Amino acid sequence: MSFDPIPYDLLGAFKYFLVVFGSAMLIAVVVCLIVGTLTRGAKGFTGVFRGIFDFFVQITHVSCRRIWSLTVLTIREALRQKILFVFIIFAVLFMFAGWFLSGAADRPDLQVQSYIDFVLKAISWLVIPIMLLLACWSLPEDIKKRTIHTVVTKPAYRIEIVMGRMLGFTLLGSAILVVMGTIGYIWINRQVPETAQYKLVSKVPVYGEIVFTDREGALTKTGLNVGDIWDFRSYIEGATKARAIYKFTGIDESDAIDDKLVLESSFEAFRTHKGNMEKGGILYQFIFVNEDKNLRVPSRPLINKEYSDNVLEVKRKLKYDNPEGKGEGDAGTEIDIFDDVVDKDGNLTVEVQCLEAGQLLGMARPDLFVRTPDRAFLAGYSKAVFGIWLPMVLVIMLGVTISCFVKGPVAILTTLTIVLVGFMSKEYMTEILSGQMQASGAIEAWYRLITHMNSQTALPDGPVKFIIEIVDAGIINFLWLCQQVIPNFGIFSNMREYVIKGFDVSWNAALLPGIITTAAYILPCLIVSFYSLKLRELEAK
Amino acid sequence: MNKLTSKQRKLAYVIAIIVLLIPVIWLGMPSTGEEGSGGELAQLRVKHELGESTLGDVDPSSASMNFVLLGLRGIATNLLWMDANDYQKRKEWAKLRSTVDSIILLQPHYMKVWDFQGWNLAYNVSAEWDAVEDRYFWVKEGIKFLNEGVQRNERFPELDWKVANLHGQKVGRSDEWRLFRKFYKVDPDTERYEDGPDPEINPERLDNYQVAKEHFLLANEKELKHKQHLQMRMLFRASPWHAQFDYANAMQREGTFGKQRTDAWAQGFKDWTTIFGREEFITPKGPIVLEWTEDDIKDLANRDENISEADVRHWTNRYQDTSNYRFWRTRALSESETETIDAHKAIYDGEQLFRSGKFDEANVQLEKGMQLYAKVLNKYPSLLSEDLAIEEGLQAIILWRYIHDLKGLPIPDSYPLKPLWNKEQGRVPQLENDLRRRYGIQ
Amino acid sequence: MDNEPVIQISNLTKIYRDFWGRKKVRALNSLSLEIKKGEIFGLLGPNGSGKTTTLKLLLGLLFPSEGDIKVLGQPASNVEKNERIGYLPEESYLYRFLNAEETLDFYGRLFKMPAKERRERAAELIEKVGLGHAKRRQLKEYSKGMTRRIGLAQALINNPDLVMLDEPTSGLDPLGTDDMKRMILELKEQGKTVLMCSHLLADVQDVCDRIAILYGGELKVMGRVEDLLKEQDETQIMTSRLSDEAIKEIEQVVAKHNGKVGTIDHPTATLESLFLKTVQESKDRPGQRFVPDTEEKKASE
Structure with missing residues (x-):
């Protein structure tokens, strides 16, 4: 993951x-x-x-009555422009999607993922562009056809027109989303074969904090690096004192499933020799630790099946055979996971240990979690649909705002650019701005391209360097501004990932940032549209 | 500035449009399908077989995608390729696979894409997975992916060759070859394939090398019409017959010494000498055949007065060396003899006994094998030009010596294959290492 | 009471600028006007003389380059004053996807009007402008004349004190024009102030109390219509048809009073009055061809 x-x-x-x-x-x-x-x-x-x-x-x-009146007008306009034809595209997509998707991957687990992915993508790719077009087009059209003249000469504030438009499109989009979401939900449920239905859940994980110990047993922040370009996971060496120590907080009985503590893990294997290939994976072991009670409860050896979910269910009451022969528990004593292993503050500490000499196991924070009782698939799914609603609202707000000061086609292009940049280039921009990228100035890059100069060589001193640095500083500052102002649309697509992978959408890590991001644009959009309409003569010349 | 009236200006525009239209029509008019119809470009397209459908199957979604992207498919492909790299880095395998599929939609006729990504799936992605079944799954994905490439491109014999190579070398020569070859006949997904092979990979339940041979033959057939750019033509065309040898050899490696194996070698000999050996290859001094008689030499030399019999002999010899022709001929011939079979069997049995710790019996078998093998080598000295043949002998000696060490017995002064041992000392350390790992000797 | 000014314009100048702020057109130049409560004021002028610009400045659609505007005692940019204003734009810029009822309801909601009053007023106005038969049809199916009518209804939905009409009769057939003029006069009777601009002089002449003629953005003439049109040294006599002798006698009488006869002939009716008469006749006697009072008719009788 x-x-x-x-x-x-x-x-x-x-x-x-x-x-x-x-x-x-x-x-x-x-x-x-x-x-x-x-x-x-x-x-x-x-x-x-x-x-x-x-x-x-x-x-x-502002008067709710007038805003509502303009909202109704907006919805009516969109409906009478035959906006609902979008459902025909939607229907066609869904009628034939089954054909194309069923062959995409041979494994039922990947299959489910691609179905969910398809439904959520199809909905967002239909709804968001349409709402973008509508939002960008309506106000300039109103101005161009001068129909707005009859409205602003009534006792209606111009900002009310903007709010009415935003609200109208939002309501319309919400209605379309609800219908499409429902159809998509039914479609997924019918499409997923009986044998893979168990995949349609919303797992609710509790993630912990991770630290490592090295082969001598001393604490370190990270484990070994096995030369992977992606330094997401750290590795621990087998049959040494190297451990990954996960600490979960706030664990109690309510997190048990059927009176069992369920741990789900997906570690990565790195072999330094072939070893036994036919076993299907490297052996590892969990050790549950409660330092207050001096308890160390090891699990049985487990086989790590790579890139799949390894589930360990621990019965609540378990026999503790005290392998290290110290502490209060005697061999064969029965202990309770939640009373004895989880400490008094609700912390659960799990050490992971690789059991095979010469083999390494790689892990990162999200690779091991406590799986608490699942929620219905619908819970995660509807949150993911909500995750489409948020960027839709954001796009509507941006579109209407931008269309307050430019004409329709320009507004569409501008909004589209913002969405695309916000969606694809945020990381790239951060990389440039943080100075991680060498020779990232635009003019400098051009200069180096033309003169075939590599990025390690320093620019020659002189006026050229001076000019390049001045201009690039300006461009970088502009980029910084864009970085601050353009919304991070990547946040929203995260929510889809959760559902695709069978998780409930995390409130803290996905939903909240999404809501906050959208909400943050309300006031700025209103201010910008207020002044651009206020200062504008509504005579389209 | 502009003294033309509006009417004159419009007239000028019209004339300019017409003037510009003439070359556009002359160049770009689409062909109606008949020979010689259409504009210059359409005719060139027909002449050089550049139309979509002449390249292979047309995938409608691919065609429409390219249409929608207008001229931007190069950029789109680049972006997708970067995505694919990123997914690979982040080990998002399902996404990698689907991104690769999208790249292919955009670039269905670019051989390198198929080649690289097929290889990537079968080798790199496969190796990232820990369980052998999963690795095999990705080898299959690589093969399936390349198969698709073959369907879309009728004119790349290379692609067929690559498919065959995955069936042959990847399945039969990886570290996990024993399991891979087993899975090839009984897919690990037993539920889905009902204890049979994946029909997309092995519909007729054959050995992987037999399937490889079929694909190599397809590649050879295409190669007659479309030039390949993979390797020397003669070596390219030798591939199916090598697959036949590999097939026979693989049985041996797995300890199958029955009639099936002997037949396979016999078939290999027949193919090698009557088909491959009789094929004419062009050298700088005219055509040659590898399996020749005096008459052939005379005949070939007579075709061109600038070429002497000596030239033909010289080039035949050189080509035989390059293709290791004589070795494989001898090998195939020798493998049909009882003595050779017994030698292989004795060495194989000795290794198996060694593995199960029965050192005394192993010693007996190994010694027997070494004796027989020495005889075979005496009879067919040219076998010594091939790595596999040398290694088989050396391995037997290493194990045999190891047993002696273990029991504290001195190594006799003379023993069969001693000349080989002395001559090939350079290979010993590497082989010892391999054996240590294979048998877990510390 | 009657002298309370409803619109005060002083020194109003409007300069249209292009994107770079360069002057393009001087649409209005130092215009000063005052319109009093209860009068019908006509702004006249050829196309491009600044009539519509003045109206839009009054409504706050355009911002003045110089000068001051007070409408109902408030600056033009103030929105609250719109509660008491009705505006019929030049081309009835209405939402074409709404029908007549929806249109009036939509605009009505923008005013502080109780729902009941709004519905009643809408129904009343639809009847008044004669669109009862078409109230459920979308405006995009309306003819030009029908659009003007619904436009007027829309302007009157809030029972405004001040009505601004931009070319109220343009695009209307004579019948419609007559209706429109009648309704404008009705507004005056209700004590409302009307400001209209037009280039159809006949219409202005018929309804306006006072007019101003603009040309090239400048005020050329302003005053009461009768005053402006009265020819001081001519007398017009209109009688029933007279014999030649009678005409001669009259000429003599005129000569006796040191007068001079200009023209004496049969007056021709205006085409407008003929048209109106025809329509009226057709309504009274449906199915018959209308025969106007011509020489031939007389002869055949």
Whole structure:
């Protein structure tokens, strides 16, 4: 599994938002003040404050009645533009998808994954582009056809028009999503064969923290690196004192399934010699540790089947045979997992040990988790659909906002660019901005390309270097700005991954960041659209 | 500046459009399907067989995808290729497989893509998995993937050759060859394939080398029409017959010494001498055949007055050396003899006995095998030009010597195969290592 | 009371600029106007003279380059004043996918009107503008005239004190024009102020109390219609048909009073009045061809 469910830092995110938003507002106000004063003198100066005041006046005076009226108008418009034809595409897709998908992979477990993947992708790829087009097109069309004239000459605030549009498209999109989601859910359930139905669950994992010990038994942060390019997993050597120690917090009886503690793991094997190939995997063992009670309870040796879920169910009551001969438990004493092994603070410590000499086991934080009672597949699935709804709302907000100041086609292109950049290039941008990438300046890269200079050689001193550095610094700063402003759409596609892999969507690591990301754009979008409509003469010339 | 009136300007545009249209039509008019119809490009396309359908099966989804992407398929392919690399790095195998499928939709006629990704799945991805069944699954994926490539491209004998090579070498020569060969006949997914092979891989329940041979033969057939760029033509065309030898040899490696094995060698000899040996290959001095008679030499030399009999002899000899022709001829011949079979069997039995710790019996068998093998080598000295033949003898000696060490017996001054031992000392350490690992000797 | 100004424009200038802020057109130049409560004011002028620009400036659709505007005592950019304003745009920019009822309901909701009142008023207006038969049809199926009618209904949905009409009669057949003029006069009777702009002079003449003529963005003439049109030194006599002798006698009488006869002939009716008469006749006597009062008719009788 490649996703690492790191809990979301809510407070940090909020602080970050305040810093970015606050500084953007401050810069905007200062620029307006300067421009206003220069062009109109004192009147311009006060005008800026009147303009700011206006926003608060109007925002506090918006009327739900008028917004609702505009919302209904928006929905009606979309419906009468035959928007529901999208269901025909949807139906066609689903009628024939079964043919193409069933051959895609021969294993039922991969098959289920591809079905879920297909349904969620199909829904999002149909709904989001359509909502994008509608959102970007409607307001400019309203202005172009001047139908907006009859609305703004009524006692309706321009911001209400924007809000009505946003709300209308959101409601419409939500309705379409609900219908498509339901059809998709039924389709998945019918398509997945009887034998693979057990795959349709929402596992609820509890992840722990991981530390390692080296072969002498001393604590380290990471294990060995076996030369894998992807340094996600760290390795422990077999038949040494090397261990991976997982610490799970907040474990109690409610996490048991049928009175059993269920551990699911998926470690990676690295062999330094062939060993016994026919066994199907490398042997390893868990040791449950409670240091307060000086308990060390080993599991039986287990075989690690790579790239699949290795499940260990531990009965709640188990015989403790005390292999190391110390501590309070005597051979054959019965102990209770939740009372004895889990310590008084609810912490469960599990050591993982590889049993074969010369073989290594690789693991990362999400590779071992306590599986708590499953939720219905519907729970995870509906959260994943909600994970489509969030970016849809974001796209609608961005689209409507952008269409307040540019024409339809331009708005579509702009929004599309933002979505694509936010979706695909966020990581790339971070890489450039963090300075990890060598010679990443745009002009510098060009210069090196043309002069066939590699990225290790320093640029020759002189005016060329000076110019390149100045211009690149500007570009990098612009990139920094884009990085701050463009939403990270990658967050949303994470939610799909959870469901595909059979997990419930994590609240902390996926749902919350998604909601926060979307919510963070509400106020900025309203402010931008308010001022771009307020300052705009609605005569399309 | 512009003194033309609006009407004149429009007229100029129309004329410009017409002028530009003429070459467009002349070059680009599509062919109606008849010979010689269509514009210049269409005719060139027919002439050089560049149309989609002349290259192999057309996948409608692939064609429409390329259409939708307009001219951007190169970029799209690059992006997907980067994705595929990334998935491989992150060990997202299912995604890797589907990304590779998408790449293929975009580039269905680019041989290197098929070649590389087929190899990647069968070798690299397969090796990442720990359980042998899983590894075998990915070998199959690689083969299936390449099979698809073969269907879409009728004109790459290389692809057939690669398929055959996976069936042969990957299955039969990997570290896990014993299990792979077993799985080849009884797929590990016994439930799904009902204790039989995966029909997409081995529909007729044959040996992997037999299937490899079939595919090599297909490659040879295509090679007559479309040039291959993999290796020297003669070596390329020798592949099916080598597969036949591998088939016979594999049985031996697994301890099957019955009629089936002997027949396989006999068939190999027949194929080698009557089909491969009689094929004409072009050398810088005209055509030659590898299995020749004096008449052939004369006949070949007579075809061109610039070529003498000596030339033909010289080049025949060189080509025979390159293809190891004489060795395989002798080997196949010798393997049909009882003495050879007995030698192999004795050595094999000795190894098996050694493995199960019966050192005394092993010693007897090994000594017997060494004696017989020495005889065979005496009779067919040219066998000594092949690694496998040398190694078989050396292995027997190593085990035999090991038993002597174990029992504290001195190594006799003279023993069968001693000349071989002395001559090939350079290979000994590596072989000793291999044997140690195989038999767990510390 | 009557002198309370509803619209005050002083020194209004509008300059259209292009994207780079360069001056393109000076659409209005120092216009000053005052429109009082209860009057029908007509803005006249050829195409491009600045009529519509003035209207849009009053409505806050455009922002003035210089000068001041007060509408109902408020600045033009104030939205609340719109509660008391009705506006019929030049081409009835309405949502073509709505039907008449939905249109009025939608616009009605934008005002502070109770639902019941809104529905009643909508039904009343649909009847009044004569669209009862087509209230469920989408506006995209409407003819130009029907669109103007629903446009007017839309402008009156809030029972406004000030109505601004941009080319109210353009695109209407004479019958429609007549209806429209009648409705405008009705508005005046209800004490509402009407500002209309048009280039169809006859219509303006018929309904307006005061007019202003704009040309090239500048105010050229302004005043009461009667005052502007009264020819001070001519007298017009209209009688029933007279014999030649009678005409001669009249000429003599005129000459006796030192007057001079300009023209004496049979007056030709305007095509408009003929058309209206025809339609009226057709309504009164359906199925018959209407024969106008011509010489031939007289002769045949």
